[in-house]
Amino acid sequence: MSRGSLVRGGLFVLVLATLPSFGLQHWFLNLMVFVLMFATMSSAWNLVGGFAGYPSLGHAAFFGIGAYSMALIFHGHVLSNGYEPFLLLPLIGLISAAVGFPIALIAMRTRADVFAIVTITFLFMVQTLAFNLRGWTGGSQGLSLPVAPFPAVSFEEPFYYTLVLLLCFTLLVTFGALRSKVGLSLVAVRADEDKARGIGVRVTGVKVLAFCVSVGITAMVGGVWAYYETFIYPQFAIDPLITIAVVLMTFLGGRATLWGPVLGAFVLEAGQQTLAYRLGGSQFYLIAYALVFLVIMLLLPRGVLPTLGDRLRQRRRARSVDSTSGGVTPMAAGAAEPPVALRRGASA
Amino acid sequence: MHALVQGVILGVLTGGVYALMASGQTLIFGIMKVVNLAQGAMVVMSAYLSYQLFVSFGVDPFLAIPVTTVVMFGVGVGVQLVFLRPLRRDDKSELSLLVTFAVALLIEGLLSITFKTTYRSINTSYANSSWTVGGYQITVVRVYAFALSLVSLGLLFLLLNRTRFGRAVRATVQNPDSARLLGVESEKVAALGFGLGAATAAAAGSVYGLLYPFYSGSHYDLISRLLSIVVLGGLGSVGGAVVAAVIVSTSSAVVASTVSPAWSEMTFFVILLLVLLVRPQGLFGKVGRGAL
Amino acid sequence: MSDLLSIDSVSKTFGGVHAVAGCSFAVAEGTITALIGPNGSGKTTLFNIITGYLKADAGHVTFAGRDVTGDDPGRLYRSGLSRTFQQARVFPQLSVLENLVVAAGRGWSQLFTKRVGGDDRRRASELLEEFRLAPVADLLAADLSYGQRKLLEFAAVLMSSPTLVLLDEPTAGVNPVMIETMERHIRQRNQAGITFLIVEHDMTFVMRLCDPVIVLDAGRQIFSGQPAQVQSNALVLDAYLGA
Numbered sequence: 074m075s076r077g078s079l080v081r082g083g084l085f086v087l088v089l090a091t092l093p094s095f096g097l098q099h100w101f102l103n104l105m106v107f108v109l110m111f112a113t114m115s116s117a118w119n120l121v122g123g124f125a126g127y128p129s130l131g132h133a134a135f136f137g138i139g140a141y142s143m144a145l146i147f148h149g150h151v152l153s154n155g156y157e158p159f160l161l162l163p164l165i166g167l168i169s170a171a172v173g174f175p176i177a178l179i180a181m182r183t184r185a186d187v188f189a190i191v192t193i194t195f196l197f198m199v200q201t202l203a204f205n206l207r208g209w210t211g212g213s214q215g216l217s218l219p220v221a222p223f224p225a226v227s228f229e230e231p232f233y234y235t236l237v238l239l240l241c242f243t244l245l246v247t248f249g250a251l252r253s254k255v256g257l258s259l260v261a262v263r264a265d266e267d268k269a270r271g272i273g274v275r276v277t278g279v280k281v282l283a284f285c286v287s288v289g290i291t292a293m294v295g296g297v298w299a300y301y302e303t304f305i306y307p308q309f310a311i312d313p314l315i316t317i318a319v320v321l322m323t324f325l326g327g328r329a330t331l332w333g334p335v336l337g338a339f340v341l342e343a344g345q346q347t348l349a350y351r352l353g354g355s356q357f358y359l360i361a362y363a364l365v366f367l368v369i370m371l372l373l374p375r376g377v378l379p380t381l382g383d384r385l386r387q388r389r390r391a392r393s394v395d396s397t398s399g400g401v402t403p404m405a406a407g408a409a410e411p412p413v414a415l416r417r418g419a420s421a
Numbered sequence: 422m423h424a425l426v427q428g429v430i431l432g433v434l435t436g437g438v439y440a441l442m443a444s445g446q447t448l449i450f451g452i453m454k455v456v457n458l459a460q461g462a463m464v465v466m467s468a469y470l471s472y473q474l475f476v477s478f479g480v481d482p483f484l485a486i487p488v489t490t491v492v493m494f495g496v497g498v499g500v501q502l503v504f505l506r507p508l509r510r511d512d513k514s515e516l517s518l519l520v521t522f523a524v525a526l527l528i529e530g531l532l533s534i535t536f537k538t539t540y541r542s543i544n545t546s547y548a549n550s551s552w553t554v555g556g557y558q559i560t561v562v563r564v565y566a567f568a569l570s571l572v573s574l575g576l577l578f579l580l581l582n583r584t585r586f587g588r589a590v591r592a593t594v595q596n597p598d599s600a601r602l603l604g605v606e607s608e609k610v611a612a613l614g615f616g617l618g619a620a621t622a623a624a625a626g627s628v629y630g631l632l633y634p635f636y637s638g639s640h641y642d643l644i645s646r647l648l649s650i651v652v653l654g655g656l657g658s659v660g661g662a663v664v665a666a667v668i669v670s671t672s673s674a675v676v677a678s679t680v681s682p683a684w685s686e687m688t689f690f691v692i693l694l695l696v697l698l699v700r701p702q703g704l705f706g707k708v709g710r711g712a713l
Numbered sequence: 714m715s716d717l718l719s720i721d722s723v724s725k726t727f728g729g730v731h732a733v734a735g736c737s738f739a740v741a742e743g744t745i746t747a748l749i750g751p752n753g754s755g756k757t758t759l760f761n762i763i764t765g766y767l768k769a770d771a772g773h774v775t776f777a778g779r780d781v782t783g784d785d786p787g788r789l790y791r792s793g794l795s796r797t798f799q800q801a802r803v804f805p806q807l808s809v810l811e812n813l814v815v816a817a818g819r820g821w822s823q824l825f826t827k828r829v830g831g832d833d834r835r836r837a838s839e840l841l842e843e844f845r846l847a848p849v850a851d852l853l854a855a856d857l858s859y860g861q862r863k864l865l866e867f868a869a870v871l872m873s874s875p876t877l878v879l880l881d882e883p884t885a886g887v888n889p890v891m892i893e894t895m896e897r898h899i900r901q902r903n904q905a906g907i908t909f910l911i912v913e914h915d916m917t918f919v920m921r922l923c924d925p926v927i928v929l930d931a932g933r934q935i936f937s938g939q940p941a942q943v944q945s946n947a948l949v950l951d952a953y954l955g956a
Contacts, residue, residue: 128515130522179694183701186456187656189518190648191693193458197645198690205683254824257815261804268802271764271786272795273818273873313641317526320519359530366523371507374516386853 078248078331085335089237093230102229104346106301109236110294111342114315115322115334116243117290121283122320123328124247124256126263127185130316131176131192134199135169135288137311139295141203142168144216144305155222158300159235162293169292170285177284181277196313203307215306218299232301239297240335243290247331255279263329317366318345325369327376336377341365427557428678432671434563437570438628440666442643443650444577444659445621451594451657452614455505455517461643462525462532463619467493467626468543468635469536475543482543482627483569489623497619500524501612525640533637542634566628573624574663580617581659590614594657645686649693655706665704668692716775717742717877717908718763718794723772724932725758732758734932735772740877745899745909747919747940750929751953756912757799759929760879764796765789777876791818795870796879801862803869805855809846812854812865813837818873836872844868844898860891867898871907878902880911884918896922928952 089109093102114132122128142165147158180191203210210216223231250256258279261269270276299305322341327333344365349358373380446460467489474480474488504524508516542548551560581587589610592600601607629635629643650669654661669689677685696704719739725732733755740746748756761767763774765786773782776794803812814833841847844864849857854865863883870878883899884892892915899909899922913919919926920940928936928943930952936943943949 126515128518130518176694179697183697186454186514186518187652187697187701190456190652191697194645194649194690194693197641198686200641201686202683205686252828254815254819254826254828257807257811257828258824260806260811261815264804264806265802267766268798268804269815271766271790272816272870273787273790274815275821275824276787278821279824314526317519317522324519357530357534359526359533363523363527363530366526367504367520370516370520370523371504374509374512 081332082244082248086237086241089240090234093227093233099229102233104343106229106232106236107346108339108342109233109240110298111318111322112335112338113236113240113243114291114294114319115326115338116240116247117287117294118319119323119328119330119334120247120250120287121280122287123323123330123334124250124259124263125280125283127181127188127280127284128320129192129284129287130189130313130320131194131196132288132291132319133312133315134192134196135173135291136295136298136315137199137203137307138169138172139165139292140299140305140310141210141216142292143296143299144218145209147218147300148216150219152219152222155231158218158221158296159231162235162239162296165296166289166293170289173285173288174281177281178277181280181284193313193316196311196316200307200311203311210307213307215304218303218305220303221300232297235297236294239290239293244331244335246286246290250283251331255282259283260329314362317362318342321366321369324376325373327378327380327382330376330378330382333376333378423556424678425675428675429671430557430559431563431678432674433667434559434567435632435674436667436670437567437574438625438632439646439650439670440663441570441573441621441625442629443647443654443662443666444574445618445625446647447651447654447657447659447662448590448621449615449618450651451659452590453501453505453517453611454514455521455615456514456648456651456656457615457618458518458521458644458648459500459525459528459640460618460622460647461640462528463493463496463622464626464629464643465635465637465640466496466528466532467623468630468639469532469541470623471627471630472536472541472543475545481545482631483565486569486624486627489627490620493623493626494616494620497616497622498612500619501615505615506608506611525644529637529640536637538636538638540634540636541630543630545631548631562631566632569624569628573621577617577621577659586610586613590617646689649689652703653689653693653696655703658703658705661703661705715742716740717777718910719775720759720763721773721775723759723762723769723774725755725762725767725769731932733762733769736929736933737772738927738934738937740908740910741925742908743903743906744925745903745911745923747923747926748910748912748929749914749916749919749926749943754929754952755932756929757881758932760796760881760912764794764879787818790870790873790875793873793876794879795873795875795877797863797866797870797881797883799881799885801859801866803854803857803862803865805853808851808853809857809865810834810837810841810850813840813869813872816869816872840868840871843901860887863887863891864894864898867895871902875907877908877910880909880913882912882914884913884915892918 092105114136118129118132143158146161176191176195180188204212221228221231250259258269258274261274262276262280266276295310299310318341322337323334324337325341326335326337345362348361442460442464446457449455449457470489470492471482471485474485475482504520505517508520547561551558581590589600589605592603592605593607593610597607646669650665651662653669654663654665669692672692673685673688676688716739720737722735722737723733724735736755736759748759750756758767762769765784765788768783773780775781776789777792781789804815807815811829814829814837817833817836838847841850844867846861846865846868849861854862857865867880867883883895887895896918903909911923924940925938926940926943927934928949935948935952936946
């Protein structure tokens with residue numbers, strides 16, 4: 074697995090890094106900026122929603138927190154070279170992770186569905202605060218950031234490369250988690266948390282860690298987005314549709330896989346931009362989106378990559394059973410009723 | 422002090438309506454372990470139905486309730502059969518969260534095409550009248566709404582405790598497996614239960630349309646409030662939802678009237694976290710013996 | 714022989730039903746103690762209380778001389794108290810080897826080390842050999858038979874070098890050959906110094922393997938003694954056959 078992943082990852086980064094040098098049109102680079110944003114956020118969501126099995130519906134809140142942090146730091150400032158906001162991204166990530174920490178600590182004590190509810194409630198609370206705390210956020214009037222002083226010809230490129238870096242960082246984190254005991258613990262938590270707790274797995278630790286890293290990265294993307302847009306409004310910075318998009322992309326590509334969320338983001342975000350363009354952002358767009366969502370959930374609930382992976386595994390297993398048959402003690406599947414000597418009544 | 426009492430009065434009266442909405446949602450969870458994120462959208466949809474009946478035929482929203490409940494009951498059963506039933510069993514609760522979210526978006530999209538996205542309100546003759554009792558303003562609509570919620574909750578209580586369907590529902594809530602062994606048809610109970618949940622949304626929706634101006638995106642305002650109530654009361658506990666609705670509604674009304682409306686939304690999130698900190702299962706939730 | 718585990722008037726009520734009602738008994742070090750009783754007599758509830766999964770309403774649990782009432786399951790596990798579940802709970806998405814490694818009960822600092830390191834592999838390989846799981850070490854646990862999964866769960870909880878292992882119906886749902894295998898492993902491990910507390914319905918298995926036998930009925934201990942005495946005890950017969 075490891076060599077294959079490295080080669081694939083290397084190729085992927087190479088293609089992304091050289092892409093802008095082909096003299097691409099602005100609309101395409103703009104599209105790629107959004108694709109990369111969502112690929113990064115989906116991969117980040119995957120850490121907690123996929124690997125840990127805790128479906129956060131509140132990631133858009135952290136996107137918004139990142140966006141507003143960026144806006145509040147740089148509102149009214151004049152930028153010298155335009156790269157200062159990018160340099161502050163790690164700080165924004167840390168702030169958001171710190172905000173997420175107590176929420177995760179409390180909400181993850183409960184079951185996954187209560188967790189989902191607490192996070193979506195958090196999302197709407199943050200949105201309302203962004204509307205209401207006019208002194209800070211400007212309310213529905215929005216908040217402006219300084220315009221990046223990049224030449225118009227290659228305006229998107231700094232954003233593009235920053236996002237490529239962020240995506241690589243997220244994929245490396247995911248890869249590292251997979252190859253370490255963090256990943257092992259997360260699989261156990263997702264499969265059977267009670268059992269995992271009982272065999273000494275650091276259940277709370279890995280869950281909360283996954284959540285904090287995940288929301289930190291999401292907030293950094295929010296920061297890049299705010300700088301790119303130069304004007305942010307509560308309803309776009311903290312938009313439930315962002316959460317939904319990210320979840321949907323992860324589901325389409327495959328939860329708890331390294332490349333699934335990236336695949337999902339490339340397919341869906343490209344499709345979505347086209348859809349929005351065709352349908353002009355009208356309400357038909359919302360319906361189309363909901364329908365795509367429902368179709369994916371009902372027809373391909375496990376996602377593209379896991380479905381393919383299962384096929385491969387079955388074939389490989391069929392082969393290995395052929396070669397090792399005889400070496401393994403055959404054991405009957407447990408159908409036999411336990412011999413009952415003393416037992417009172419029916420099941421209690 | 423005046424503002425505080427005014428806040429309590431407003432909160433309790435509004436709490437009744439939220440109790441009605443949330444009772445349906447918690448019931449759906451109790452029966453199917455599905456967190457219905459479309460409950461708010463169903464409330465708004467029913468508000469639009471009442472609005473249309475009022476505008477086109479002059480039907481008073483309170484009188485429209487039988488119609489809206491029947492329609493929404495059908496919608497609820499349909500959603501369960503088409504979207505929720507096909508989900509695989511092993512990760513049903515996770516998928517159903519997302520599916521009901523998609524259903525909410527679908528309803529929102531359909532509503533905004535049909536009714537555009539401008540705010541609507543139902544202006545009955547009594548919409549703006551109010552009584553003054555001991556110096557406190559009490560709007561007539563809220564009192565009616567509160568009374569209606571009590572009646573609806575009473576009917577729901579009777580339905581759950583006095584009918585065969587109600588017994589089947591309660592058996593399923595307590596233990597789905599043994600209910601199935603006792604001959605409860607779980608699929609049927611699930612479909613009817615989802616319908617019932619939607620019907621309570623309908624009754625509440627007609628009133629909601631009277632109390633607040635609304636548009637297709639209003640369900641976002643409702644959803645976090647309803648979910649906090651349901652978790653606070655203990656998922657699956659109807660009685661818990663009623664108590665939690667009054668707590669949440671009163672405290673956010675009090676904060677709005679004494680501190681600032683800006684922080685009222687924050688109130689119930691903080692309450693939610695505090696309760697989860699002390700009692701992860703909610704106020705009236707049970708810790709299942711079968712959990713292990 | 715001293716008591717490794719002692720239960721002191723533990724009670725637990727579920728919605729008015731007394732699942733465990735003032736139950737007291739002790740498990741002596743080095744024994745294979747059986748915990749039997751009719752269905753609903755509170756055996757599994759007691760297991761859940763001992764291992765920290767449920768909070769007792771009243772009473773105390775002492776393990777290795779320390780009051781562990783209300784301790785977190787993970788903490789108990791790391792301090793040497795392991796258990797298995799009735800339904801053979803293993804992680805189907807992990808390989809057999811990984812199922813062992815994940816149960817090693819490691820500290821925080823180990824979280825960021827390799828998923829399966831050389832040290833893990835060495836530690837696990839002994840158990841894999843002993844339980845004859847080595848040929849399937851790289852298969853996913855999902856691909857094992859039910860009996861193999863039971864063995865795997867048993868092997869996995871030994872990774873933390875426990876002093877006391879609680880087995881919840883180790884023979885339920887497995888074939889006779891596997892029951893013998895299970896019995897052999899328990900004996901071997903017992904000789905190596907591990908104390909066992911076993912909930913089991915298969916009385917012939919209990920009679921062959923366990924001493925002493927503790928009988929529960931209606932949430933309290935009604936008998937404790939040698940297996941041979943169990944079948945002749947009037948109280949026990951009464952509990953099983955019903956009055």
